[in-house]
Amino acid sequence: MATVSFRALVKAYGDLEVVHGINLDVEDGEFVVLVGPSGCGKSTSLRMLAGLEDTSGGDILINEKVVNEVAPRDRDVAMVFQDYALYPHMSVFENMAFSLRYRKTPKAEITTRVMEAADILGLEPLLQRRPKQLSGGQRQRVAMGRAIVRKPQVFLFDEPLSNLDAKLRGSMRLEMKKLHRRLGVTTLYVTHDQIEAMTLADRVVVMNNGHIDQVGTPDEVYKSPKTLFVAGFIGSPTMNVLPAIRDADGSVRVGGADGFSIDRSDIPEDAPQNLVFGIRPEEVFVGETILDDKGPVVTAIVDVVEAQGPDTLVFASLGGHDLTIRTRPDVKVKAGDAVQVQLNISRSHLFNKETGRTL
Amino acid sequence: MFLKPKTKRNREIAFIWxxxxxxxxxxxFYRIIPLLWNFVLSFSFWSPGKPFEYAGLYHYEEMLFYDDAFxxxxxxxxVFMLATPISIAIALGLALLVDQKIRGRSLYRTLIFLPYPxxxxxxxxxxxxxxxxxxxxINYVLRSLGLIDQPIAFLESYSFAMASVMVAAIWQIVGFFMIILLTGLQNIPAHLYEAAVxxxxxxxxxxxxxxxxLLRPSIFLCVILGVIASFTSFDLIYTMTGGGPGLATELLITYIYKASFTLSRFDYAAAVTIVMFFLFLTLATVANRLAGGDAGKVDIAD
Structure with missing residues (x-):
């Protein structure tokens, strides 16, 4: 069992710095997901932790010990790669036993441990097969099995589900969650898929451009995004953003002339004038879902209605700005309608337009 | 076949043919017929201008029991075939070196490959x-360094001639093997090494x-090409030593040439050719068996 920490961790390739001094503390047994768009430095950070890349500055700690100069084999971490990196010339059994062979594990124990992992992952009937003879999901399991047999201090996952089809991805996600609960091993998981991040993580680390924008539980990053980037990245469909201007009297004008004003005398005096107003699609009400006192009611023009079954997405336009509304399927609106919409102000967010940070 | 009804399948077959x-x-014309002609010839007495006569196993008996030169x-x-494993070992070493991120590696690759064409x-x-x-x-350098007193006539010496010819053969083919092995190396996904680390x-x-x-398919390819080269290295031997001194560098292929065109014993040369053909066939089959099966067909793409 182990804790993992990044202290002002930097990675640079020549003059190009890709990870800018990030700090992170992962607790023992925690499942932490690093999420962000491609090129945000999440994979690089994971690879530095694995020891596949050198650090350019700062420290990596495993169990409070700096491991910057420790060889990958001695860090006691196991990694699952996106393409699984199974050894094509070895059977499933040999693939899983590979690491144990180089750790002076007695033969009998190798067999016990591989069988144990095979049992957990349901791989027993496949042990003599070659990776080529397996389906994508089975290969994924073998890759996880290879990590499990090691009984490492830390599991590292680098986009492990990206090569699977959507349906399989969903079921593997569930299995990974169960597996983590069963083994309780500290896990760092890298993905660009915010749904994976939200569903798997104890805590989500949202990365953007080599910085950590926010660390928090899935609920926290969803409900209280600290930056505009987090607000936009987490959640699907994404959060609605409307331009907002702060007036001297403490009111904020949202959405320009066709928009509305809200009273935000609570925001500090030195806050800038140009703001961004953000609200999740499910916090915008339409038709009979409108309630008293939740917030201002304005008129929007419906562009497209998407019935998704359990709920309906309404894509509308408010004073020329896009507004997405998630509503109940029984709410009847159709394209072209001018409808009344209500914005749930208590669940809305204001960001500094320049810095992108929440006020 | 071309007269059958013009179905789609028949048209396709005609196209393939x-x-x-x-x-x-x-x-x-250049392989099957000469080979068959050779086969017939090896059981006959014949040379240009003489009548054709059945000889039975005469040539084979002579070759196997009376001909020390054979x-x-x-x-x-x-012995000459040993150049192949040596070349592969050297080529593998070079391929591993030029696969590193070193300065001017494409220059090294080019230089090493240059002798082959x-x-x-x-x-x-x-x-x-x-x-x-x-x-x-070579003699100049060795003498300047004080390593030898007397010049060595490498190609005229019984002890050095074979080794000297092999060095030239290795020098020429090493670059080609290196490219084959380098391609093989680069087909091994980097993730496999990272996982192993x-x-x-x-x-x-x-x-x-x-x-x-994972290099096995590439190495096997080198072995086959090397074995072929060692059986057919006529031009190198002929220009360097002509098979001499004495019989020191005489290979089967140069011996066949001499038997036919120097001694005009086409019938006897045909018999040697048949023996060489079967030796080669056996070797190729064995090599194929060794590299074959599952391992020879490792599909790295997966």
Whole structure:
């Protein structure tokens, strides 16, 4: 069992710095997901932790010990790669036993441990097969099995589900969650898929451009995004953003002339004038879902209605700005309608337009 | 076949034959017919201008029981074949080196590959000069360094001639093998090595357990090409030593040439050719068996 920490961790390739001094503390047994768009430095950070890349500055700690100069084999971490990196010339059994062979594990124990992992992952009937003879999901399991047999201090996952089809991805996600609960091993998981991040993580680390924008539980990053980037990245469909201007009297004008004003005398005096107003699609009400006192009611023009079954997405336009509304399927609106919409102000967010940070 | 009803399938078959035909004709006239003719000839008495007569196993008996030169040539061919494993070992070393992120690696690759497309006769002549005892570079260097007192006539010496010819052969083919192995190396996904590093395999483990097994198809290709080259290295031997001194560098292929065109014993040469053909066939089959099965067909793409 182990804790993992990044202290002002930097990675640079020549003059190009890709990870800018990030700090992170992962607790023992925690499942932490690093999420962000491609090129945000999440994979690089994971690879530095694995020891596949050198650090350019700062420290990596495993169990409070700096491991910057420790060889990958001695860090006691196991990694699952996106393409699984199974050894094509070895059977499933040999693939899983590979690491144990180089750790002076007695033969009998190798067999016990591989069988144990095979049992957990349901791989027993496949042990003599070659990776080529397996389906994508089975290969994924073998890759996880290879990590499990090691009984490492830390599991590292680098986009492990990206090569699977959507349906399989969903079921593997569930299995990974169960597996983590069963083994309780500290896990760092890298993905660009915010749904994976939200569903798997104890805590989500949202990365953007080599910085950590926010660390928090899935609920926290969803409900209280600290930056505009987090607000936009987490959640699907994404959060609605409307331009907002702060007036001297403490009111904020949202959405320009066709928009509305809200009273935000609570925001500090030195806050800038140009703001961004953000609200999740499910916090915008339409038709009979409108309630008293939740917030201002304005008129929007419906562009497209998407019935998704359990709920309906309404894509509308408010004073020329896009507004997405998630509503109940029984709410009847159709394209072209001018409808009344209500914005749930208590669940809305204001960001500094320049810095992108929440006020 | 062309007269059958014009169904789609028949048209396709006709098309396939049309594409195959030119290559098949060449193969037939330059390979199959000469081979069959050789086969017939090896059981006959015949040379240009003389009548054709059945000889039974006469030539084979002579070859196997009375002809020491044949056995020497056979032994020399076997020795000469050792150039292949040596070349592959050197080429693998070079491929591993130029696969590193070193400065000017494409220059090294080019330089090492350069000898391969050269005309073998030219290579032979250059090496003959290098080995020459009075004007050759090698003797000059060795003497300047004080390593030898007397010049060595490498190609005229019983002890050095075979080794000298093999060095030239290795020098020429090493670059080609290196390119084959380099391609093989670069087809091994980097993730496999990363996984192995994290799994705890040290550099030499990674070489023996990952690099080498996954290079097997490339190495096998080199073995086959090397074996073919050692059976057919006529031009190099002929220009460098002509099979001499004595029979020191006589290979089966040069022996066959001499039997036919120097001694005009086409019938006897045909018998030697048949023996060489079956030796080669056996070797190729064995090599195929060794590299075959599952391991030879490792699909790295997966």
């Amino acid at each position: 049309m594409l195959l035909l030119p290559a098949l004709m060449v193969y037939l 056995w020497t040539a056979l032994k020399n061919t076997a 050269m005309m073998v006769v030219a290579v032979g002549i250059v090496w003959r000069w290098l080995y020459n005892d009075s004007v050759g570079l 994290i799994d705890g395999a040290r550099a030499h483990h990674r070489f023996w357990r990952i690099t080498l097994p």
